[in-house]
Amino acid sequence: MTETEFGPVYDNVLEGIGRTPLVKVSTIDTGPCELYLKLESQNPGGSIKDRIGIAMIEAAEADGRLKPGGAIVEATAGNTGLALALVAARKGYTLTIVVPDKMAQEKIFHLKALGAKVQLTRSDVGKGHADYYQDVAARIAEETGAFYVNQFANEANPKAHEELTGPEIWGQMDHDVDAIIAGVGSGGTITGLSRYFARVSPKTECILADPKGSILTDYVNTGQIPNEVGSWLVEGIGEDFIPDTCDLSKVHTAYSITDVESFEAARELLRKEGILGGSSSGTLFATALKYCRAQTEKKRVVAFVCDRGDKYLSKMFNDHWMYDNGFIKRPPANDLTDLIS
């Protein structure tokens, strides 16, 4: 890679992972605080997961679990799959992604376009069932000798954020950060960041942004795991279990955010700040605004735009979908043409 005054020149696209920009929120009320958003959407695969895609593959290369031209398997239809597919394509590995059959066609088309083999399995079965997507992936790995990435139990996941994402934020913020806001899917981001900031800046609060229905808010705020799990439409964050990679012991507090709050925040972020983020970015942004507006003195706060919003254009950015799902009220009859998508 060469740095020029006009921007970097990469030898290959993977060098473009990380070192993402921060943007200061400037048109929306942030109380007495300065709020910065880290645009993980600008990674080449479009999400924060590029960071762990390359980290988990390079860790397996380094310790011999993955040989040149080898096979990789993972169970996911989300951003981790896209990240792994990008890295596998560029590095010449074959990749099988095991996907539950309820997942959006677009995600499957995207994985296939990147050269991944997609194996569909049942969505209506849970852990321990032979057709459960994670069990299918583990079985393929065992039978074929492929490297099973398993982001939920892979230490290279939080480590990537502790060693790279954390120091980037610390440097970009001139070593002055009062709060960081993140969500939990695998927990890699918040685990890595909270470990890093506990070391370099103990005053920095780590705050969980969690969809309503997830068990994690209660766990952080009360130490108890609730018996009931709800459901939510925000994608990529919120859990019904605590993954091995998820250490919440250094997380200060958690905010529970409804779907409609997340979607409205993501829509406002696009219309007022011009930033096209996904639904989990809406959850983080809604949390960040609540936190900032509740402060009585100036704080420097960082949240993430976790992925690009393009794949949500026919969902939360679409008034028709918002109306169909009860998130916005029916407009007057003569405005119905505005709803045609």
Ligand code: PMP
């Ligand atoms: N946002 C999106 C869109 C995601 O796909 C994920 C990961 N599932 C996250 C946030 C959360 O990241 P992590 O796995 O590091 O907890």
